[in-house]
Amino acid sequence: MNWISNYVRPKINSLFSRREVPENLWTKCPECGTMLFHRELADNLMVCTNCDHHMAITPRERFAGLFDGGVYTQVKVPAPVVDPLNFKDQKRYPDRMKAAQKTTGEEEAMLVVEGEIGRTPIVAAAQDFSFMAGSMGMYVGNAIIAAAQRAVELKRPLVLFSAAGGARMQEGILSLMQMPRTTVAVQMLKEAGLPYIVVLTHPTTGGVTASYAMLGDVHIAEPNALICFAGPRVIEQTIREKLPDGFQRAEYLLDHGMLDMVTHRTAMRGELITLIRMLSGLPPEIKGDLPAPALGPDAEATPELPDAAKASPDPASPAAKPEGEPAKAKGPAPKSGEKPADTTTGTAADSGADTAADTGADTKGSPA
Ligand SMILES: [Zn+2]
Secondary structure, eight states, X not given: OHHIIIIIHHHHHHHHHHHHOXXXXXXXXXXXXXXXXXXXXXXXXXXXXXXXXXXXXXXXXXXXXXXXXXXXXXXXXXOOOSOXXXXXXXXXXXXHHHHHHHHHOOSSSEEEEEEEETTEEEEEEEEOTTTGGGOBOHHXXXXXXXXXXXXXHHTOOEEEEEEESSBOGGGHHHHHTHHHHHHHHHHHHHHTTOOEEXXXXXXXXXXXXXXXXXXXXXXXXXXXXXXXXXXXXXXXXXXXXXXXXXXXBHHHHHHTTSOSEEOOHHHHXXXXXXXXXXXTTOOOOOOSOOOOSOOOGGGGGOOOHHHHHHHOTTTOOGGGTTOOTTTTOOOSHHHHOOOOHHHXXXXXXXXXXXXXXXXXXXXXXXXX
16 A cells, blocks of 8 residues: 555656646746747747736747848857856856756857848847846856957947846956956947947846946847846935836836837847848848849849839839849949939939939930
8 A cells, every 4th residue: 555655656646747737838927927828929029918028038039030030150159267266155156057058058148149130141149047147257258259259250230139137256356357358349349330239138237237238339128128237126225215117127218318229029120120231331121022132243233222113114123123232332433423413313312322323324324
């Protein structure tokens, strides 16, 4: 009897319970308590379909939704010294690292990749809050430097998604050294004239907001993200005053001039594409399914669509339309164009002067 109740029954129970617990099929929204089906939640980029609460998302999940076709290549990050201080609190630092690596399946708290979004090549880095609270240690410093170097090498913009509880205290002063190091990395981008866009996600705090997360050309935040150096609790205890509602949240910071915009996660990709293309001097993204990108040399001189279409209906070949991108390598063209002024006036305002000269030549040629 003992053997049955103590050994056999638990075994049987465990077998059955294991089968009937579909635990990871449903996720409970921490904000409104709605049970959300995991696939639906993943399709909505981990945003609650009921209350729009933005849940934590891993770098890989984010990149899968961000890059064209979910395709990206990981950029190698040099590994730093392991546990230089021989640090120990309740657990040894290397043990904590191993535990975090096991639960997340990631090497460290930041993932650097390269790929294309809306056919715009970029380098991207994302911090993983589930890995030791996304804390900034030497690896994260190395990752940002690697990302900046790769961006400079490929002449691409860098997009960084921040999420951090601050510096990694297990690395002591060495983690704080990452603030100047990453600042220098950002400076490399600026010197190369490359856009650096920061997307601040919940929560971005501590030394991260005192360095690379606040040095972007554009700062976008996800709704209701906590973004601060010292948290609201600490401030409240220090100044002994009640803080206003939504203090240090994304919308509050937008109102007070700390951010450029607050963007819903599902609209983030489109917003980033628009911004990056604008900052890089590229024409707007072409929406819809496109055929293979390369179209041959004649596509290169194709002018911007609207003016060409209304000026001369016949030469505006529909096949060449989507290929707006490479229309920039026409340096001396506008000056040498000897056409009269009337043709250029219509186009010069909204498109580049070089393409305007081209359309001028076309429109002059074809009707006459
Ligand atoms: Zn919810």
